[in-house]
Amino acid sequence: MGLELQYKDGQTPLDEEEKEGLKIKSISTQGELDEFEQLNIEKAIEWTIHANLKSERILTEKFIKDLHKKMYGDVWKWAGEFRITDKNIGINWIQIGIELKNLIDDTKYWIENKTFSPKEIAIRFKHRIVAIHCFHNGNGRHSRMMADIIIESIFGKEIFSWHKSNMVKADETRKVYIKALREADNGNINPLIKFAEN
Numbered sequence: 001m002g003l004e005l006q007y008k009d010g011q012t013p014l015d016e017e018e019k020e021g022l023k024i025k026s027i028s029t030q031g032e033l034d035e036f037e038q039l040n041i042e043k044a045i046e047w048t049i050h051a052n053l054k055s056e057r058i059l060t061e062k063f064i065k066d067l068h069k070k071m072y073g074d075v076w077k078w079a080g081e082f083r084i085t086d087k088n089i090g091i092n093w094i095q096i097g098i099e100l101k102n103l104i105d106d107t108k109y110w111i112e113n114k115t116f117s118p119k120e121i122a123i124r125f126k127h128r129i130v131a132i133h134c135f136h137n138g139n140g141r142h143s144r145m146m147a148d149i150i151i152e153s154i155f156g157k158e159i160f161s162w163h164k165s166n167m168v169k170a171d172e173t174r175k176v177y178i179k180a181l182r183e184a185d186n187g188n189i190n191p192l193i194k195f196a197e198n
């Protein structure tokens with residue numbers, strides 16, 4: 001069986017390094033991990049619905065970490081903590097704090113000055129934060145949830161639909177999403193906005 005097929009079946013065993021930070025020791029495959037994470041994320045969504053989040057609270061390092069912890073804290077020990085190693089995606093880990101501060105400041109400026117539409121502000125934020133890649137894992141889902149929180153709780157508009165996918169599986173939808181991210185890297189944010197809206 002090819003690796004990709006194994007992945008799609010969710011049967012790929014986790015390696016030792018991945019298991020290291022796991023809180024639930026019975027999880028042994030990627031599929032089981034995806035399910036536990038999804039349950040945790042659904043709890044986090046419930047939390048955001050009842051938390052009555054205000055703009056001043058959302059655009060802070062503390063909230064960004066708290067949200068990650070809410071999304072993954074039942075599953076991963078390091079949830080809510082910035083990574084302290086480099087990855088193939090994301091900036092040098094030492095720069096995370098300062099780059100996140102720059103992003104937060106830019107976003108506040110965009111909001112105050114209406115530099116872009118609400119949708120564009122939320123999606124630009126999402127693109128920049130996933131490029132920073134604050135955490136060891138879970139950055140993609142966290143960045144999309146941040147965009148949803150920004151559009152809903154800061155601008156009072158409906159959340160994005162993200163192709164009705166959590167993009168965990170390496171399917172066609174995920175390919176289109178990664179392509180849109182690459183275009184955003186090259187300065188064209190529109191495909192990612194379009195992707196989020198559909």
Ligand SMILES: Nc1ncnc2c1ncn2[C@@H]1O[C@H](COP(=O)(O)OP(=O)(O)O)[C@@H](O)[C@H]1O
Nearest residue numbers: 089130136137138139140141142167168178181
């Ligand atoms: N070339 C790329 N390949 C895969 N993911 C990328 C790439 N560039 C940016 N990303 C972003 O990184 C995310 C994957 O990071 P990860 O921390 O594993 O998040 P998650 O576990 O939520 O998928 C993707 O969802 C995407 O938003």
Ligand SMILES: [Mg+2]
Nearest residue numbers: 137138139140
């Ligand atoms: Mg991941």
